[in-house]
Amino acid sequence: MFERGSIIPYITAGDPSVEKTLRFMFAVEEFAGAIELGIPFSDPIADGKTIQESHERALRNGFRLENVFKILSTFKRESETPVVLMTYYNPIFRTGVKEFIARARESGADGILVVDLPVGHSREFLDGARREGIKTVFLAAPNTPDKRLVEIDRAATGFVYLISLYGTTGARKELPESVFEFVKRARMLCSNRLAVGFGVSRRGHVEELLDVGADGVIVGSALIRIITEKEKPIEALKEKMKELAGLI
Amino acid sequence: MWFGRFGGQFVPETLIEPLKELEEAYRRLRDDEEFNSTLSRYLRDWAGRPTPLYYAERLTKKLGGAKIYIKREDLLHGGAHKTNNAIGQALLAKSMGKTRLIAETGAGQHGVATAMAGALLGMEVDIYMGSEDVERQKMNVFRMELLGAHVIPVQSGSKTLKDAINEALRNWVASFENSHYLIGSVVGPHPYPIIVRDFQSVIGKEVRKQILEAEALLPDAIIACVGGGSNAIGIFYPFVKDEVRLIGVEAGGKGLRTGLHAASLNAGELGVFHGMLSYFLQDEEGQIMPTHSISAGLDYPGVGPEHADLKESGRAEYVTVADGEALRAFHELSRTEGIIPALESAHAVAYAMKLAPEMKGDEIIIINLSGRGDKDLDIVRGIGNV
Numbered sequence: 001m002f003e004r005g006s007i008i009p010y011i012t013a014g015d016p017s018v019e020k021t022l023r024f025m026f027a028v029e030e031f032a033g034a035i036e037l038g039i040p041f042s043d044p045i046a047d048g049k050t051i052q053e054s055h056e057r058a059l060r061n062g063f064r065l066e067n068v069f070k071i072l073s074t075f076k077r078e079s080e081t082p083v084v085l086m087t088y089y090n091p092i093f094r095t096g097v098k099e100f101i102a103r104a105r106e107s108g109a110d111g112i113l114v115v116d117l118p119v120g121h122s123r124e125f126l127d128g129a130r131r132e133g134i135k136t137v138f139l140a141a142p143n144t145p146d147k148r149l150v151e152i153d154r155a156a157t158g159f160v161y162l163i164s165l166y167g168t169t170g171a172r173k174e175l176p177e178s179v180f181e182f183v184k185r186a187r188m189l190c191s192n193r194l195a196v197g198f199g200v201s202r203r204g205h206v207e208e209l210l211d212v213g214a215d216g217v218i219v220g221s222a223l224i225r226i227i228t229e230k231e232k233p234i235e236a237l238k239e240k241m242k243e244l245a246g247l248i
Numbered sequence: 249m250w251f252g253r254f255g256g257q258f259v260p261e262t263l264i265e266p267l268k269e270l271e272e273a274y275r276r277l278r279d280d281e282e283f284n285s286t287l288s289r290y291l292r293d294w295a296g297r298p299t300p301l302y303y304a305e306r307l308t309k310k311l312g313g314a315k316i317y318i319k320r321e322d323l324l325h326g327g328a329h330k331t332n333n334a335i336g337q338a339l340l341a342k343s344m345g346k347t348r349l350i351a352e353t354g355a356g357q358h359g360v361a362t363a364m365a366g367a368l369l370g371m372e373v374d375i376y377m378g379s380e381d382v383e384r385q386k387m388n389v390f391r392m393e394l395l396g397a398h399v400i401p402v403q404s405g406s407k408t409l410k411d412a413i414n415e416a417l418r419n420w421v422a423s424f425e426n427s428h429y430l431i432g433s434v435v436g437p438h439p440y441p442i443i444v445r446d447f448q449s450v451i452g453k454e455v456r457k458q459i460l461e462a463e464a465l466l467p468d469a470i471i472a473c474v475g476g477g478s479n480a481i482g483i484f485y486p487f488v489k490d491e492v493r494l495i496g497v498e499a500g501g502k503g504l505r506t507g508l509h510a511a512s513l514n515a516g517e518l519g520v521f522h523g524m525l526s527y528f529l530q531d532e533e534g535q536i537m538p539t540h541s542i543s544a545g546l547d548y549p550g551v552g553p554e555h556a557d558l559k560e561s562g563r564a565e566y567v568t569v570a571d572g573e574a575l576r577a578f579h580e581l582s583r584t585e586g587i588i589p590a591l592e593s594a595h596a597v598a599y600a601m602k603l604a605p606e607m608k609g610d611e612i613i614i615i616n617l618s619g620r621g622d623k624d625l626d627i628v629r630g631i632g633n634v
Contacts, residue, residue, distance in 0.1 A: 045418060059535065064533060093519060093520045116258045118259065118264055141262035142262075
């Protein structure tokens with residue numbers, strides 16, 4: 001789904017608007033192995049403050065699901081960078097699993113990651129994704145036992161998303177030591193590509209993670225902060241992506 | 249894990265293992281003699297169980313219909329039924345080697361109960377509470393602090409109970425190694441709805457014995473308010489297999505048509521949120537909606553999965569009572585019986601006042617009076633008499 005050594009940026013759809021989201025996606029695209037496009041949710045329980053506020057802004061600005069499909073299809077007309085939708089389960093469940101996946105595929109999504117849908121509850125989702133030819137991405141955590149990690153790897157067809165730490169999303173200065181053991185363990189047990197996320201914000205993190213066997217690294221909150229804080233976010237995003245990719 | 253098609257364990261992957269650990273610990277302890285005798289001792293000597301089943305003679309005569317009995321959970325230590333679950337889960341957590349309790353609270357009753365249990369067992373306690381609720385339930389915040397708990401106001405989202413749960417979950421993902429998340433209602437991912445139901449079932453078990461002693465009959469109807477649904481399931485569960493009408497009363501707020509209510513079983517849609525498949529107040533795209541009720545304890549956009557199943561199977565009925573009706577019942581019970589109910593429980597009283605006159609004099613209604621009204625005095629005083 002993405003090249004080894006990839007940076008995978010996370011952008012919230014509709015924060016602050018459809019047009020801006022597209023501009024941000026084009027800004028990060030050059031140095032991105034894939035893009036994670038987040039669907040705003042009223043109650044993002046796995047997310048830290050930065051992404052929570054991002055979702056709140058998008059919803060306050062009138063985000064609707066049709067917006068994310070519009071962003072996708074517009075982006076995909078001009079780019080071949082894979083896009084993975086990252087969402088909580090309720091918007092999919094409420095839309096109808098089948099219908100949601102079909103709409104995602106029509107708009108050009110390459111994969112879907114559902115934050116609060118564990119493998120054990122995902123049969124309908126997996127069937128739908130298989131039928132539509134959409135890749136599935138599942139989370140694994142440092143406390144996921146070996147047997148379950150193998151199960152997750154079997155269910156995933158896109159990549160396995162390794163959560164680096166115990167906590168919510170959000171930029172951290174240091175990565176916990178335990179993440180390196182976790183990546184090595186996943187490397188031994190999984191056949192999918194492995195991307196590591198949560199807390200990753202610097203080139204140093206990227207190098208450490210790639211060194212121990214990660215294929216890609218997901219960066220979210222650090223980019224959302226740039227979008228909300230910088231006066232010229234497009235330039236700043238490009239600059240940050242370059243730095244993360246080790247090109248500065 | 250499932251109640252019919254409801255329930256489940258819809259959580260981010262990190263929580264799968266802590267939930268499994270909890271399930272295994274609970275399975276070990278639920279039939280453990282020592283655990284149960286410790287729990288019974290605390291419930292009796294520390295919390296004041298059994299609570300009385302009181303025949304409300306004046307209210308019965310005034311309404312002129314069914315005989316009304318009131319289960320006095322308002323007399324339980326802490327002032328509400330929440331203590332049953334808090335002490336049970338705190339003991340469970342302690343035996344799992346946890347040193348810290350985290351909990352969400354709406355009206356503050358569950359926060360107070362958790363703070364009491366934490367103090368009793370020498371555990372650290374952090375309570376998440378929507379900043380709006382901190383404002384409307386100041387006295388309970390002070391009580392929690394007196395008991396040694398740390399109250400953390402939650403500023404995100406609608407700043408009420410659902411946001412407090414969000415924040416407690418976020419904390420638990422980072423702290424499960426030493427912390428137990430002590431959920432206060434029959435909501436959340438498996439095994440919480442079962443654990444909380446079991447600890448609250450002491451209410452229904454006592455009622456069964458008490459009503460048989462008093463009347464040598466089972467009641468015709470049992471009425472309880474439903475937010476998440478813990479006091480209701482606690483009194484319903486031991487009667488599920490009997491011929492007894494089980495009636496849950498949801499918060500009708502300012503009326504179902506206004507959208508300002510918290511009636512997820514009456515006006516919600518199927519959804520997946522807070523770890524469970526159940527009914528939720530949400531928009532057509534699955535965004536969770538803000539709720540409204542005069543009582544902070546019912547102000548939650550979802551409902552426990554077992555209630556969703558009891559509704560679907562037709563075993564229990566779920567009705568709504570609006571803010572104004574609950575307030576009238578609050579005053580009525582205070583004046584007629586000398587009992588000031590919690591605004592939550594006043595919803596159950598209000599429905600009993602509608603139902604009793606339609607029933608015969610030899611029929612029996614039991615109201616679960618889940619809590620006392622002291623915490624609501626500011627709110628009621630602010631509104632004035634009705």
